[in-house]
Amino acid sequence: MKASRTVFLVCISLFLQCLSCNIPSYLLPLKEGQDILLSERYWKPPFQNNFSSMLFKANMRYGEKFDLGGLLALKQVKKDNFRAIFMTVSGTTLFDFEFGQQGLVIHQLLRAMDRKTLLKIIEQDFYMLLANHLNGQKATLFNKGKQVLLKTRHKQHNLYFIQEHKQRIIRVHQDRKVSLQFSDFLDNSPRTIEIQHHNLPLNLALKRLK
Amino acid sequence: MKTYLVVFAFVGILLNPLIAQDFKRMKDPTIFQKKMQQTARTTTSLQSDFIQVKHLDVLSEDITSDGRLCFKKENNLRWEYISPIRYTIVLCAGKVSIKDEGKLSSYDLSANKTFQKISEMVVRSIQGDLVLDKVAYQYIFQENSVQYLVELLPKDEKVRSFMERIQIYFSKKNLRVQSVKMIEQSGDYTLMKFKNQIFNESISDSLFSLH
Numbered sequence: 209m210k211a212s213r214t215v216f217l218v219c220i221s222l223f224l225q226c227l228s229c230n231i232p233s234y235l236l237p238l239k240e241g242q243d244i245l246l247s248e249r250y251w252k253p254p255f256q257n258n259f260s261s262m263l264f265k266a267n268m269r270y271g272e273k274f275d276l277g278g279l280l281a282l283k284q285v286k287k288d289n290f291r292a293i294f295m296t297v298s299g300t301t302l303f304d305f306e307f308g309q310q311g312l313v314i315h316q317l318l319r320a321m322d323r324k325t326l327l328k329i330i331e332q333d334f335y336m337l338l339a340n341h342l343n344g345q346k347a348t349l350f351n352k353g354k355q356v357l358l359k360t361r362h363k364q365h366n367l368y369f370i371q372e373h374k375q376r377i378i379r380v381h382q383d384r385k386v387s388l389q390f391s392d393f394l395d396n397s398p399r400t401i402e403i404q405h406h407n408l409p410l411n412l413a414l415k416r417l418k
Numbered sequence: 419m420k421t422y423l424v425v426f427a428f429v430g431i432l433l434n435p436l437i438a439q440d441f442k443r444m445k446d447p448t449i450f451q452k453k454m455q456q457t458a459r460t461t462t463s464l465q466s467d468f469i470q471v472k473h474l475d476v477l478s479e480d481i482t483s484d485g486r487l488c489f490k491k492e493n494n495l496r497w498e499y500i501s502p503i504r505y506t507i508v509l510c511a512g513k514v515s516i517k518d519e520g521k522l523s524s525y526d527l528s529a530n531k532t533f534q535k536i537s538e539m540v541v542r543s544i545q546g547d548l549v550l551d552k553v554a555y556q557y558i559f560q561e562n563s564v565q566y567l568v569e570l571l572p573k574d575e576k577v578r579s580f581m582e583r584i585q586i587y588f589s590k591k592n593l594r595v596q597s598v599k600m601i602e603q604s605g606d607y608t609l610m611k612f613k614n615q616i617f618n619e620s621i622s623d624s625l626f627s628l629h
Contacts, residue, residue, distance in 0.1 A: 267518070279481065295472065316606075318580050
């Protein structure tokens with residue numbers, strides 16, 4: 209009886225611990241980590257500082273409310289700064305944003321999309337995708353077999369980067385709310401990207417065209 | 419939100435530069451409009467390949483897509499992108515259907531007046547039928563030795579926020595639309611050039627149904 213109560217209390221305590229840290233459960237348990245500064249020595253962000261531009265087929269879906277196909281152009285404008293231009297297949301620019309150390313710069317935005325909540329979501333998602341701006345930031349490194357987990361913070365959120373072979377990031381989580389999955393790599397650069405929100409039915413799928 | 423996004427996706431279709439050479443004000447726009455109406459009246463069908471060029475100042479390379487369009491009177495339109503992605507838009511029987519790499523979605527045109535208006539404008543432009551909407555646009559009629567150029571300047575603030583002007587180029591030879599350019603406020607533009615045009619040949623109804 210005493211033993212089962214102890215097990216029960218341990219379970220409850222673990223459960224509460226999980227809730228408090230909001231870490232995706234499959235990443236648990238985390239053993240003692242190493243404090244580091246994010247740099248080339250420890251990680252390689254999905255889009256490294258070595259390309260001029262990329263074009264993706266994009267599909268943005270919000271439950272049954274909308275399902276929009278389009279094109280996303282990503283262009284590095286300077287070190288750690290990227291332009292992301294989302295347009296319809298027929299060429300209408302929906303948004304043209306710049307992400308970098310200085311924060312979000314809006315170059316162009318269709319008025320119908322000018323909604324605070326939507327902009328905040330897009331901003332957070334792209335900061336996770338284009339993670340270069342995190343270079344130099346404090347993080348904790350956990351070794352997990354063949355993978356490395358890097359935990360850092362950005363704007364009150366915990367970010368978890370899962371990197372394999374110490375070379376390429378395969379997943380990113382923002383607490384338990386958003387996850388990014390990278391696959392189909394070419395020269396360590398992902399050709400397929402999926403951004404999934406878990407607290408709202410929003411999904412962005414990207415497939416690299418060139 | 420959904421409706422707006424579909425509307426804006428569709429607006430892009432209207433978009434297009436030929437390198438404009440020495441265009442001057444058209445001497446008599448009324449005669450030009452009458453000729454256009456006559457051409458539109460005699461057009462029962464149209465098939466054409468197209469090349470779409472999206473120019474963004476920030477990119478060193480333009481984004482080029484190509485595809486094919488089919489139009490059959492009264493209001494049947496199939497706009498099909500073949501490369502770099504497969505994407506088809508069909509307007510038929512008051513509905514717009516979109517097939518995006520195998521995934522099909524449909525919208526009722528009557529549910530949204532703006533969308534309905536835009537679809538009418540697309541269909542008319544393809545036929546060359548230039549019905550002037552002076553409430554929505556200011557029109558500038560120009561010409562050079564080989565082309566007519568009609569520029570549409572949006573009056574509505576909402577439209578102006580994403581589109582500075584639309585330029586439609588017509589051949590003087592056959593009064594057919596050769597290209598359309600939509601210029602955004604930033605100076606970026608989408609150019610659509612039409613080639614291999616075939617007029618008034620029979621087109622199967624099955625082309626205007628997506629499964």
